[in-house]
Amino acid sequence: MDLNDAFYFVQVVEKGGFSAAARALNIPKSRLSRRVRQLEDDLGVRLLQRTSRIVTTTEIGKEYYRHAHDALARFEVAEVAVRRKTNTMEGTVTVSCSVGMAQFGLDLILPRFLQDNPGVTVVQRASNQMEDLIKGGIDVAIRGHMDSLPDSRLIQMRLARVEWHLFCSPEFHDALDQGDDPVALAGQPALVLGRPGATHQWVLSGCDGQSASVPCRVRFASDDMSTLKNAAALSLGIVALPAYVCRSEIDAGTLVRVLPGWTAGNPQISLLMPSRQGMLPACEAFLKFLKQELPAVLASDLPAAA
Amino acid sequence: MDLNDAFYFVQVVEKGGFSAAARALNIPKSRLSRRVRQLEDDLGVRLLQRTSRIVTTTEIGKEYYRHAHDALARFEVAEVAVRRKTNTMEGTVTVSCSVGMAQFGLDLILPRFLQDNPGVTVVQRASNQMEDLIKGGIDVAIRGHMDSLPDSRLIQMRLARVEWHLFCSPEFHDALDQGDDPVALAGQPALVLGRPGATHQWVLSGCDGQSASVPCRVRFASDDMSTLKNAAALSLGIVALPAYVCRSEIDAGTLVRVLPGWTAGNPQISLLMPSRQGMLPACEAFLKFLKQELPAVLASDLPAAA
DNA sequence: ACCTATCGTTCTATCAATGGGACAATGTGG
DNA sequence: CCACATTGTCCCATTGATAGAACGATAGGT
Numbered sequence: 001m002d003l004n005d006a007f008y009f010v011q012v013v014e015k016g017g018f019s020a021a022a023r024a025l026n027i028p029k030s031r032l033s034r035r036v037r038q039l040e041d042d043l044g045v046r047l048l049q050r051t052s053r054i055v056t057t058t059e060i061g062k063e064y065y066r067h068a069h070d071a072l073a074r075f076e077v078a079e080v081a082v083r084r085k086t087n088t089m090e091g092t093v094t095v096s097c098s099v100g101m102a103q104f105g106l107d108l109i110l111p112r113f114l115q116d117n118p119g120v121t122v123v124q125r126a127s128n129q130m131e132d133l134i135k136g137g138i139d140v141a142i143r144g145h146m147d148s149l150p151d152s153r154l155i156q157m158r159l160a161r162v163e164w165h166l167f168c169s170p171e172f173h174d175a176l177d178q179g180d181d182p183v184a185l186a187g188q189p190a191l192v193l194g195r196p197g198a199t200h201q202w203v204l205s206g207c208d209g210q211s212a213s214v215p216c217r218v219r220f221a222s223d224d225m226s227t228l229k230n231a232a233a234l235s236l237g238i239v240a241l242p243a244y245v246c247r248s249e250i251d252a253g254t255l256v257r258v259l260p261g262w263t264a265g266n267p268q269i270s271l272l273m274p275s276r277q278g279m280l281p282a283c284e285a286f287l288k289f290l291k292q293e294l295p296a297v298l299a300s301d302l303p304a305a306a
Numbered sequence: 307m308d309l310n311d312a313f314y315f316v317q318v319v320e321k322g323g324f325s326a327a328a329r330a331l332n333i334p335k336s337r338l339s340r341r342v343r344q345l346e347d348d349l350g351v352r353l354l355q356r357t358s359r360i361v362t363t364t365e366i367g368k369e370y371y372r373h374a375h376d377a378l379a380r381f382e383v384a385e386v387a388v389r390r391k392t393n394t395m396e397g398t399v400t401v402s403c404s405v406g407m408a409q410f411g412l413d414l415i416l417p418r419f420l421q422d423n424p425g426v427t428v429v430q431r432a433s434n435q436m437e438d439l440i441k442g443g444i445d446v447a448i449r450g451h452m453d454s455l456p457d458s459r460l461i462q463m464r465l466a467r468v469e470w471h472l473f474c475s476p477e478f479h480d481a482l483d484q485g486d487d488p489v490a491l492a493g494q495p496a497l498v499l500g501r502p503g504a505t506h507q508w509v510l511s512g513c514d515g516q517s518a519s520v521p522c523r524v525r526f527a528s529d530d531m532s533t534l535k536n537a538a539a540l541s542l543g544i545v546a547l548p549a550y551v552c553r554s555e556i557d558a559g560t561l562v563r564v565l566p567g568w569t570a571g572n573p574q575i576s577l578l579m580p581s582r583q584g585m586l587p588a589c590e591a592f593l594k595f596l597k598q599e600l601p602a603v604l605a606s607d608l609p610a611a612a
Numbered sequence: 613a614c615c616t617a618t619c620g621t622t623c624t625a626t627c628a629a630t631g632g633g634a635c636a637a638t639g640t641g642g
Numbered sequence: 643c644c645a646c647a648t649t650g651t652c653c654c655a656t657t658g659a660t661a662g663a664a665c666g667a668t669a670g671g672t
Binding site: 017018019029030032033034037050051052053054055153 | 649651653667
């Protein structure tokens with residue numbers, strides 16, 4: 001059963017003949033003749049009665065026509081539905097990111113995207129574990145990584161580098177040695193993101209290229225940056241976090257930066273997507289938006305947004 | 307746009323993968339892979355996200371699937387509708403015949419066919435002009451003809467020969483010369499079927515092979531055999547008609563046969579149909595029924611049915 | 613950490629569908 | 643009444659799709 005044959009048959013019926021249908025479809029009439037005959041053979045029924053001059057539909061041909069016509073109309077609907085989404089800014093974009101990126105990065109810009117694109121629905125899946133993009137039906141993931149991602153078949157797009165700084169409460173800072181020397185931090189209580197091993201250390205880079213590794217004492221570890229920030233604000237220790245995450249606390253004075261001349265990491269933020277082709281305009285617009293807006297939000301040297 | 311590609315896509319979605327669908331359909335998976343990719347290219351959208359291990363449907367793929375699934379279900383309906391009519395004794399049979407054949411031939415047997423085949427609808431188109439079978443959507447025509455029909459592409463099936471006799475009212479008969487000689491009828495008033503020319507004659511055949519042509523005087527001409535019979539019963543003249551048409555009048559004694567040793571024609575009754583292939587069982591059953599029952603009805607030597 | 617079964621894709625010789633013209637049949641207009 | 647235009651079908655060289663194996667990748671069992 002070749003579904004195209006049904007289409008050809010419907011066309012012949014509607015145009016009132018093989019030649020007319022062939023002209024309308026811009027295909028040779030020999031094809032129409034052959035395919036309709038094939039359809040009749042498949043069904044085991046004569047659908048058209050032909051003279052060399054005129055074509056009429058059998059009783060059963062009329063019935064088949066009605067149903068086939070409906071079916072083809074449905075296909076039309078299916079195609080139109082797709083084309084509408086590919087031509088207009090509609091559809092759903094599913095984005096995966098870490099909780100921190102959601103709270104302190106996307107949170108600042110996502111509302112604007114939603115306002116600018118009323119037809120687009122954004123589904124955010126904030127999680128601190130990497131999700132499988134394909135299994136999860138995720139259109140784009142925002143990932144931070146130190147070295148290049150090994151994920152082979154995924155499309156990668158470098159977005160920005162973010163600086164991680166060391167933070168603590170002003171009170172805690174006052175109690176520290178005020179020198180600009182990393183070694184002074186050795187053994188200090190650390191608030192650590194993720195699951196640290198038995199020993200932990202801050203890997204610091206100076207502004208002039210020097211680096212230092214400072215062992216510390218893990219007092220608290222969490223997947224959640226907000227919780228770590230709160231712990232730091234309560235003077236429980238020193239935390240290494242992306243600069244943009246702590247911007248409002250710095251402005252408010254509830255956290256201060258430790259060792260302003262040193263950074264605690266400079267990971268790459270990249271966008272990952274399953275494939276570049278066949279992407280909805282809505283998704284492309286979202287990508288463009290992220291590429292345009294996110295770097296500024298993640299930059300260390302910008303003041304907080306109004 | 308290849309509609310089969312949509313079918314393949316739906317199968318892949320429903321079976322949950324290319325390999326599973328290929329196994330279910332008994333086709334190589336390379337075809338599925340190629341055709342689904344082609345569909346995606348045609349639509350300009352990615353419908354499936356693939357790993358070497360897993361396949362998931364895109365958001366838009368899900369939408370396309372829903373519509374395409376509906377459309378395919380419609381095709382299923384179309385096919386089932388046809389197959390039902392080709393497998394069971396259902397459908398409509400359109401038969402064309404002359405008014406005389408309808409009133410005095412088919413009338414006797416058609417009710418039985420309808421009773422025996424409750425699912426079959428018979429549309430009878432009784433007309434004294436030959437209709438175009440194909441233009442008129444006629445499945446089978448019953449035609450009487452003296453020499454072989456020239457209609458080339460139509461299928462012909464010889465059914466029976468019918469004898470035409472000369473009839474008149476008993477009163478009229480009494481007034482005739484009672485000899486068995488055709489020449490005695492010369493100049494008698496004739497009731498003629500169809501549109502006679504200026505002159506008319508009866509062409510008679512004797513039982514032993516002799517023939518005679520008897521000129522007569524046209525008093526009344528009509529397309530309708532019943533009207534002619536009535537005119538004859540009213541002693542308006544002599545009419546040449548198929549024997550079976552006048553059977554009941556002969557039995558009732560309102561008409562008598564003129565020149566019992568002579569016949570006024572012996573045309574062939576044939577069935578004509580547009581084509582033999584792709585015929586509905588209902589139509590085939592009707593053909594078989596006609597072939598089986600009609601000759602007896604048309605026979606000259608049978609008593610009238612009860 | 614290997615091994616194996618299975619996944620979807622890709623490659624290429626092979627085969628079937630195709631397209632364009634020829635053809636017989638048949639309305640149509642002069 | 644005849645020439646012509648147009649109908650649907652048939653024929654055959656050519657082109658495009660296909661089948662089957664090879665392939666890289668991956669998940670799960672051991």
